[in-house]
Amino acid sequence: MTTENLSDVTTGTDTSPEGSDSADYAESRETTEGRVYTVSGGDWDDVIADAQHDERMVINMGPQHPSTHGVLRLVLEMEGETVTQLRSVIGYLHTGIEKNCEYRTWTQGVTFVTRMDYLAPLSTEMAYCMAIEKLLGVEAPRRAQLLRVMLLEINRIGSHLVYIATGGMELGATTAMTLGFREREEVLHLLEHLTGLRMNHAFIRPGGLAQDMPDDYQEVVSEFIKVMKKRLPLYDKLFTGQPIWRNRLKGVGYLPVDACLALGVTGPILRSAGLPWDLRKTEPYSCYDEFTFDVPTATDADCWARYLIRVHEMHESLKIIEQCLKKLEPGPVMVEDKKVAWPAQLSLGSDGLGNSLEHVKKIMGQSMESLIHHFKLVTEGFKVPPGQVYVPVESPRGEIGAHLVSDGGTRPLRVHMREPSFVNLQSMPAMAEGGLVADVIAAIASIDPVMGGVDR
Numbered sequence: 001m002t003t004e005n006l007s008d009v010t011t012g013t014d015t016s017p018e019g020s021d022s023a024d025y026a027e028s029r030e031t032t033e034g035r036v037y038t039v040s041g042g043d044w045d046d047v048i049a050d051a052q053h054d055e056r057m058v059i060n061m062g063p064q065h066p067s068t069h070g071v072l073r074l075v076l077e078m079e080g081e082t083v084t085q086l087r088s089v090i091g092y093l094h095t096g097i098e099k100n101c102e103y104r105t106w107t108q109g110v111t112f113v114t115r116m117d118y119l120a121p122l123s124t125e126m127a128y129c130m131a132i133e134k135l136l137g138v139e140a141p142r143r144a145q146l147l148r149v150m151l152l153e154i155n156r157i158g159s160h161l162v163y164i165a166t167g168g169m170e171l172g173a174t175t176a177m178t179l180g181f182r183e184r185e186e187v188l189h190l191l192e193h194l195t196g197l198r199m200n201h202a203f204i205r206p207g208g209l210a211q212d213m214p215d216d217y218q219e220v221v222s223e224f225i226k227v228m229k230k231r232l233p234l235y236d237k238l239f240t241g242q243p244i245w246r247n248r249l250k251g252v253g254y255l256p257v258d259a260c261l262a263l264g265v266t267g268p269i270l271r272s273a274g275l276p277w278d279l280r281k282t283e284p285y286s287c288y289d290e291f292t293f294d295v296p297t298a299t300d301a302d303c304w305a306r307y308l309i310r311v312h313e314m315h316e317s318l319k320i321i322e323q324c325l326k327k328l329e330p331g332p333v334m335v336e337d338k339k340v341a342w343p344a345q346l347s348l349g350s351d352g353l354g355n356s357l358e359h360v361k362k363i364m365g366q367s368m369e370s371l372i373h374h375f376k377l378v379t380e381g382f383k384v385p386p387g388q389v390y391v392p393v394e395s396p397r398g399e400i401g402a403h404l405v406s407d408g409g410t411r412p413l414r415v416h417m418r419e420p421s422f423v424n425l426q427s428m429p430a431m432a433e434g435g436l437v438a439d440v441i442a443a444i445a446s447i448d449p450v451m452g453g454v455d456r
Contacts, residue, residue, distance in 0.1 A: 055079055061440070063092050069166060069444045070451035074428070081436050086429045090422075093455040101415040105381025106132050106206055109412065113402075114200045116417060117453035119162050122148075122155045123395035124417065124453075125204040130285065131391040131402040132206040135384050136340060143331040144208035145286045150221070150324040151194065151203070153317040157228065158187035159396035160310045164235060167307075167445030171248050175238065183231055190224045193217075206382075207341055208334035218325055225318055232318075235311055249304040253431040253443035256301050263430070264423045267398025268313070269447065271297045272305035279394035290327070293319050303446035310448075313396075338373070340382050381410040388414075397421055397448060419456065421449035 027038045059076045062068030071092040077085035097116055101109040113128045114121040126148060133140065140148070161184040168176020188198040194213055195203040203210050214220075239245045255265070257273035270277055278295040280288040296312035298305035334341045386408040392401035398420030405414035424447050431443040 056084060059437075069170065069447075069449060072425075072444070072449065072451055072454075074440065074444075076437065076440070078437060081438075083432050083435060083437055083440060086432050086440070088425055088428050090425070090451070090454050093451045095452075095456060097456045098415045098417060102412055105410050106384055106412060107381055109415065110205060111200075111202045113415075113417065114202050115452065116419065116456045117395065117397070117400070117421065117450045118199060119159045119450050120155050120396045121200050122151050122204060123393055123400055125202065126152060126286070127391055127393040127395075127400050127402040127417070128404075128415075129204050129206050130393065131389050131404045132384065134389045134391055135387055135404065135406050136206070136382075137385070138207060138335050138337065138340065140208045140286075140335065141332045142287070143212075143328065144333040146324050146328050147209060147213060147333065148204055148286050149288065149291070150321055150328075151191070151201075153320045153324075154187060154190060154194075154221075154224075156317045156396045157314045158184050158191070160314050161187065163310055163396075163445070163448045164239075164307075167442075167448070168239070168245075170441050170445050171245075173239075173245065179234065179238070183228070186224060186227060190220065193220055205334070207337070208332070212333045221321065221325060225322060228314075228318055232311070232314055240308070240311070246304065248442055249302065249307055249446070250300075251302055251304075252435065252439045253303040253306075253446050254301055255427050255431050259427070259430055260301075263426050265398070265427050267394075267396070267420055267424065268306050268309045269424060269427065270398070271295065272309055273301040274299040279392055279399060283392070285391075285393065287327075291320050291323050303442045306446040339377070383408060383410055384412075390418075392418070395420055397450070397453075398424060417453075417456065419453040421447075421451070421453040425449050425454055 028035050029038075030036075057078050059078055061074040061076055063071040063073045068074060073089035073092065075087045075089060076083050095115070097112045101112050104112065110125055110128060113124045116124050161180045165177045165180025165184065168174075168180065191201065192198045194217060195201040195210075197203075255269060255273060257270070257275050259265075260270045260273050260275070266277065274297055276295045276297045279285070280291075280293075281295055293316045294312075296309045296316065298309060384406040386406050388403070388405040390401055390403045392399045394400075399418065400420055401418035403414075403416040403418065404412050407413040427447065428443065431447075432440045435443070
């Protein structure tokens with residue numbers, strides 16, 4: 001049987017009988033590099049064609065920063081003020097993070113994954129590093145585990161503050177913006193003091209942490225808790241009892257528990273529908289089972305319930321941070337195994353973060369083997385036994401999971417992150433179709449997607 005020549009390589013057009021008339025669709029122009037085709041269309045053209053003989057109107061909403069909550073584009077089909085169909089168009093922030101990780105050593109991957117969900121970078125680092133540790137068969141020291149919990153909870157508060165700030169501004173409450181970012185600045189100051197960076201910390205490393213906390217961390221964190229305990233009640237005063245805020249959120253963006261489960265939605269959205277699913281309680285990791293805290297839930301399954309849950313979660317995070325300070329004892333923050341434990345000999349100097357002077361003196365002056373080992377570890381990285389692993393962590397947005405595959409080398413064979421923003425964004429049509437266009441904004445804000453994580 002002869003195979004039909006379906007596509008002509010020189011022109012790139014479909015030359016089969018059915019497709020022969022498609023040559024007119026793509027416009028082309030001749031360039032010095034050869035013929036270049038301009039291909040347009042896709043969903044947008046179909047939707048317009050659909051809506052031509054109707055009272056329906058197609059509106060392109062976004063991507064602009066306020067209101068679509070990041071570089072998200074929504075194609076809305078509307079009858080009057082009512083949304084009849086909604087499509088999310090993503091990909092404007094695609095950076096190829098997962099593919100980049102496959103061309104770097106395991107440790108270097110932390111620098112990439114931390115830039116996905118840039119509002120909760122430590123959660124992504126945590127999932128990625130715990131997955132590597134599972135493949136290696138090592139466990140971070142207790143002090144490192146407790147410090148990880150402390151940093152994650154500080155980060156959770158910061159992330160929820162941005163949700164209130166941006167969500168409020170998108171609905172016209174500019175005071176929410178100024179207050180939310182004022183408090184978040186406290187969080188970023190604290191994280192900068194503890195890790196050296198405000199965002200994209202790359203502080204959680206395979207085997208532990210990049211370095212120990214500064215000497216005064218107990219006082220600084222205690223002061224932060226005191227400030228936040230004073231300021232968090234302001235949000236209840238300003239929003240929870242305010243009729244306009246309540247009316248804009250109550251009964252909007254409804255997504256019941258069966259719809260959440262069908263779509264794979266996790267985090268505050270799932271808990272607002274009444275299912276107390278929080279990985280810190282259901283599948284505890286990193287000593288979370290030793291802490292006393294509540295998992296706030298509601299049964300209203302709307303934007304209002306999600307707002308209340310996030311405010312409550314910030315109070316619970318403060319409780320966990322307080323308990324961390326009581327539990328912490330001196331000890332190592334990186335595994336003992338020198339084949340993995342890099343870089344644990346870092347210090348903050350006048351020129352930023354680098355290897356400590358004692359370590360440099362040792363490898364340069366005393367031990368040739370140490371120098372060779374350090375050089376190999378930094379340039380090549382450590383080998384990870386072959387296998388594949390999936391490790392989930394509870395981020396402020398839901399379950400973030402790292403699926404890593406190792407072929408026994410110094411680089412991952414495959415890195416894939418289960419990103420809660422990406423999965424949760426699927427619920428957008430279910431929340432918004434049939435509602436008013438003004439409520440679309442409230443629904444997006446309640447999902448709180450981070451587009452860096454969606455597109456990665």
